[in-house]
Amino acid sequence: MRSLHSSSFAALSVLACLVGRVNAELKNVFAHYLVGGMSGVDEAVKDVTDAKALGLDAFALNVQQPTAPFTTDALGFLFDAANQNGFKLFFSFDMTTINAPSDFLPLFNQYRGNAAYYQHDGRPFVSTFDGGAKSFGVSSPGQGWQQQFKDVLSDQGVNPFFVPDFDDYGGATYDSAFFTNYPVVDGVFSWESAWPQITEGLVNVSDSKDQAGLQAARAANKVYMMPISSVQFKHIDGGQNWYRIGELNLPERMGQVLALQPDFVEIVSWNDAGESHYIGNNWPKAISGSPAIQAYSNDYDHTAWQAVLAPFITAYKAGKTTAADITPFGEFAGAFWYRPLLKNAACAGDSLGKPQGAENARDQINIAVLLPSNTTGVTMRVTSGGNVVANLSTTAGLNTAGVAISTGAQKVELIDASGNILGAGSSTQDVVADTSSTCNFNYQVVHIA
Structure with a gap:
């Protein structure tokens, strides 16, 4: 966290x-x-x-x-x-x-x-x-x-x-x-x-x-x-x-x-x-x-x-x-974003190759979740490549996390104190370790809804 x-x-x-x-x-x-x-x-x-x-x-x-x-x-x-x-x-x-x-x-x-x-x-x-x-x-x-x-x-x-x-x-x-x-x-x-x-x-x-x-x-x-x-x-x-x-x-x-x-x-x-x-x-x-x-x-x-x-x-x-003062208009607000391509990808088919600064990139799921001032007991559950990789506690206001990513699908869920799912977002594109096309370091951004 x-x-x-x-x-x-x-x-x-x-x-x-x-x-x-x-x-x-x-x-x-x-x-x-x-x-x-x-x-x-x-x-x-x-x-x-x-x-x-x-x-x-x-x-x-x-x-x-x-x-x-x-x-x-x-x-x-x-x-x-x-x-x-x-x-x-x-x-x-x-x-x-x-x-x-x-x-x-x-x-x-x-x-x-x-x-x-x-x-x-x-x-x-x-x-x-x-x-x-x-x-x-x-x-x-x-x-x-x-x-x-x-x-x-x-x-x-x-x-x-x-x-x-x-x-x-x-x-x-x-x-x-x-x-x-x-x-x-x-x-x-x-x-x-x-x-x-x-x-x-x-x-x-x-x-x-x-x-x-x-x-x-x-x-x-x-x-x-x-x-x-x-x-x-x-x-x-x-x-x-x-x-x-x-x-x-x-x-x-x-x-x-x-x-x-x-x-x-x-x-x-x-x-x-x-x-x-x-x-x-x-x-x-x-x-x-x-x-x-x-x-x-x-x-x-x-x-x-x-x-x-x-x-x-x-x-x-x-x-x-x-940051604790940034509270949502409703029960919560959130998004997560990730690069579908790991930074060590070879990108053999891209004549430009990796971008300058690629070595500074982090292979992670990036999360921002906003919770009301009276929030207690909410957890962010992060799933990467089919495995639960993190259960993160939260506080009121802006919560951020960077969690190491694996290839495959990605998911972030908000779980209340009783184990109910308040909201969730699922990846729109799987993460891959290599590509034969564009060496793309752009982000997929997913709404936690």
Whole structure:
């Protein structure tokens, strides 16, 4: 049984108390949304209504090609769906593919006044993926963004609330020097702190970068948006083939978010099939041009993670500070996830071979179960390969476990004190020790229902 309560959480809770007043009017939760091909508005409506039911406040729309027809068509569908269903959207411009603000400003100006565009303090919210190292031909990135983004919009009477992901700016983490050099930002978001780096080895995710970034942002009177994610597995080509730990990453981050109480939270991601951390729907048209992504994401449904994310979102917005405070809406909520391929598989038929970081993977069933505050006597029974391999006691709130896995079928059951089965989930795909096809480190996620 793994507990999310660590010694560092006590210190972080002190920090949370200090910033509580600032956070009271913030506390919104977003999901990173990769804008790709869509077949029609029905798909957008499904995404928006699912996200709203989960408790999300907006999608952060990752735009890579601002003028491409697939982008403009999808944005039309999404804004229509958001307006129909009382949901919000804002742009997160992908600066790995966009050269300068002038390339995305027409699109931003088209939608910033839309009723569905997310506003903070009456200002249109804008984020990025990277861009902290781009100076756009002037003396520094901070000045480049000021002159070519903020000043251009200021001349039009627009003052965006700018919270970019500038992880690429060159520093180890956001610190006081960053905010001195980038006064253009109203806050920051860190993509990279959501998972351990491959070079860190077999370690759990740390919130040290988030803690440093939040403290520096507070000192500069800025906001901090914290990421939470499950895994990062990419298997596209020789330059995009890696695995960043995803075993218990998601529930670990839940506890860290509650302890730190950042101003905003962004879930990474809603639909990024290419990096395997999607929690929502993957529409076929978005990945129709990438057989490699289809090979490791088709039939790998992750929506069961939403069962434990929804109560977490509620707890965060209510100012709860410990994993014990994440309680279900009913008798219980839960999910388990596993890789159907053991990490030592040869993958003889896959020209890419194992992903970088495969050595850091753990062959285990990963479990997150939420139980009410009055819970007593409930046990998690874990069956792997036809054998009962663990009977784990539980407490109120978030319970997590990582149990060694065997080949074959997998099952997790919740058993009450009288021996009755409260709920259960069974694997959708057997675990195998080897494969002649794709070396797939993606997760099958199973709802405990």
